Amino acid sequence: MQAVRLSLPLCFILLSVLYALAIARLPEATLGDPNAPSYFPIAICAGLLLFSIIDFIQVVKRRNARAEEDLLALVKKQTLAKITVVSLLCVGYTLLFDYAGFLLATVLFLGALLFYLNGKEKWLANLLVTIIVSFSIWYIFSQLLEISLPSLGG
Numbered sequence: 662m663q664a665v666r667l668s669l670p671l672c673f674i675l676l677s678v679l680y681a682l683a684i685a686r687l688p689e690a691t692l693g694d695p696n697a698p699s700y701f702p703i704a705i706c707a708g709l710l711l712f713s714i715i716d717f718i719q720v721v722k723r724r725n726a727r728a729e730e731d732l733l734a735l736v737k738k739q740t741l742a743k744i745t746v747v748s749l750l751c752v753g754y755t756l757l758f759d760y761a762g763f764l765l766a767t768v769l770f771l772g773a774l775l776f777y778l779n780g781k782e783k784w785l786a787n788l789l790v791t792i793i794v795s796f797s798i799w800y801i802f803s804q805l806l807e808i809s810l811p812s813l814g815g
Contacts, residue, residue, distance in 0.1 A: 666720045667717065667720055667721070669716070670713045670714070670716040670717035670720060671713075671717065673709060673712075673713035673716075674710060674713045674714065674717065676709065677706050677709040677710035677713060678710075680702070680705075680706045680709065681703075681706050681710075684699050684702045684703055684706060687699050687702070743777075743778070746777055747774065747777075747778075750770060750773055750774055750777070751770075753770070754766055754767075754769075754770035757769065757770070758811060759811055762810070762811045762812040763799060763802075763803075763810035763811050763812070764795060764796070764799050764810075764812075767795045767798065767799070768791055768792070768795045771790070771791045771794060771795055772787065772788070772791040775787040775790060775791055
């Protein structure tokens with residue numbers, strides 16, 4: 662069972678190395694800092710590598726029955742159903758993103774995700790988090806950083 666638990670962080674470590682190789686091939690910017698197009702991808706790559714190494718170390722340290730319990734919990738129908746629904750919501754978000762725009766697609770996705778995971782009983786918290794997070798991200802990227810995000814209708 663330990664080998665199964667080690668495979669995911671190892672895959673992400675490999676993915677981050679491949680991502681780093683792809684970043685090295687990015688063209689330089691023609692205006693301003695020539696390395697500017699690679700700063701954000703490098704940060705993502707470094708984060709992925711760091712967290713994957715941390716996860717790998719934690720899995721190696723945890724050589725007891727807990728790893729088997731985690732795997733058995735994953736196999737339960739309830740967990741697989743949640744994984745399936747969240748994956749479908751992610752696919753739906755991806756498909757809706759270009760047509761509905763960032764803000765509407767994000768509100769619908771995050772709202773559906775929170776209501777599914779937290780339940781209807783926490784409707785106020787779900788609604789507040791959905792609205793605050795979606796608009797905050799939109800404001801930061803669109804207004805402060807002046808990054809063009811897809812809007813309603815393409």
